[in-house]
C-alpha cells in the first residue's frame with residue numbers, strides 16, 4: 001500500500017452496519033467484493049475520473065459506476081442540468097418535454113431506432129423488448145448466448161441445458177424451471193449453435209438477444225460476419241434480433257455496435273450512458289414493431305417513473321457534451337494510448353495476460369496469452385489472478401471493477417497523467433502475478 005493510503009476503517013465499520021440491515025451489505029451483489037475478497041470501499045464523493053472513499057483515500061476510477069459515467073463523476077453540465085430540472089419538480093407521471101428531446105436525439109443518432117420508450121433500468125429495457133418481440137411474432141421461445149448478461153429477469157438468468165439444442169436451466173434459485181425452459185442458450189460466435197435451435201424449434205423462436213460485443217464475461221470480440229450472419233439467420237426464420245447495447249450504446253460509437261459496424265437489428269436496448277448516472281433504460285427499434293406496444297398495441301409495458309424528467313435531462317446533457325466534444329474519436333485515442341503505453345511497459349503475454357479493447361472499454365484476461373472468443377470459456381485461473389491484480393491496484397490508488405469478469409471504462413475525464421499512473425501501477429501488478437500454473 002502506498003504511504004498515502006489509509007487503512008479502510010470507516011469502510012469496514014459501514015460495511016458491518018450495512019450487513020446488519022442490507023443482505024450482504026450491498027444493493028447489487030458484485031459490489032460486495034465477493035470475487036476479490038476484502039472490504040468494499042464506501043465512496044464519499046467523485047469528481048472527474050477520481051473517487052474518494054469515506055476514509056479519505058483517492059482512486060483513479062476505471063469502474064465508473066459500471067459504465068454510465070462516460071464524462072466522469074459530477075460533470076458540471078450534467079449537474080447543472082439536474083439542478084435546474086429538479087427545481088421544477090421531481091416527477092409528474094405525465095409527459096414532459098424532456099423525454100421528447102431525449103427520444104428525438106436518440107432516434108437521430110441511432111439509425112435502427114425509429115421509436116423508443118424509456119424505462120428506469122437496463123433490466124426493464126431487455127425485459128420489455130423481449131415481451132415486445134414475443135407479442136409481435138406471437139412466439140414464446142427466445143435464444144440468448146452463454147456468458148451474455150441482460151439483467152435479472154427470470155428467463156434471462158439461464159444457462160445452457162445439458163448440451164446445446166436443449167432447453168435452458170436456471171442459474172438462480174427462485175427461477176421456475178418452466179420459465180427457464182422458454183430460453184435456449186447458444187454459443188457466442190457460433191452461428192451453427194443458433195441454426196440448430198432454429199431447426200429443432202421451427203416457428204417457435206421469437207427472438208435472439210445478444211450483447212453484440214459481450215462485456216459482462218470479459219470483453220469478447222465478434223468474429224467477422226458473426227453479427228450480420230445472426231441477423232440474416234433470424235430473419236430467415238421469422239425471428240427478431242435484439243442488440244442489448246446497455247453497455248455499448250453511446251459508448252463504442254454514438255450508435256453503439258450497430259452504428260460501429262453498420263448493422264440493423266430489429267430492436268435495441270440501452271441504459272447506463274443514456275441516463276448520465278441516473279436510473280434510465282430504453283428500448284427502441286423499427287416503428288412497425290414498436291407500434292405494437294400499449295397504448296397503440298396489445299403488448300403491455302408501463303412505469304411510474306419512466307421518462308423521469310430529472311433523469312431525462314441528465315441523459316440529454318450527457319449526449320450534448322458527447323456531441324460537442326467530438327467524444328468518440330477522443331475516447332478511441334485515450335483507449336489506444338492506454339493500451340499502447342501498457343504494452344510498451346510490459347509484454348503482457350510473457351506474464352500469461354491478454355488484453356482486449358474496444359475504444360474506451362478494456363479487459364485483461366489473466367488466464368493465458370489469448371482472450372477467448374466465447375465468454376463462457378474464460379479460464380478459472382483468470383479470476384484467481386485478478387484478485388491479486390485488483391488489490392495491488394486498489395492499494396496504489398487505482399479502482400478497477402471488483403471482479404475479473406468485468407470490464408474497465410475509460411472516459412473523457414481520464415487525462416494523460418491518469419492513464420500513465422494507471423499503466424505504471426498495472427504493469428507493476430502484472431509483474432507480481434503468480435505464474436499461471438500456480439494459480440488455483
Ligand SMILES: Cc1ncc(COP(=O)(O)O)c(C=O)c1O
Nearest residue numbers: 121122123149150151246247271
Ligand atoms: C448488457 C447489459 N444488459 C442489461 C443490463 C442490466 O442493466 P441494469 O443493471 O440497469 O438493470 C446490464 C447491466 O450491467 C448489462 O450490462
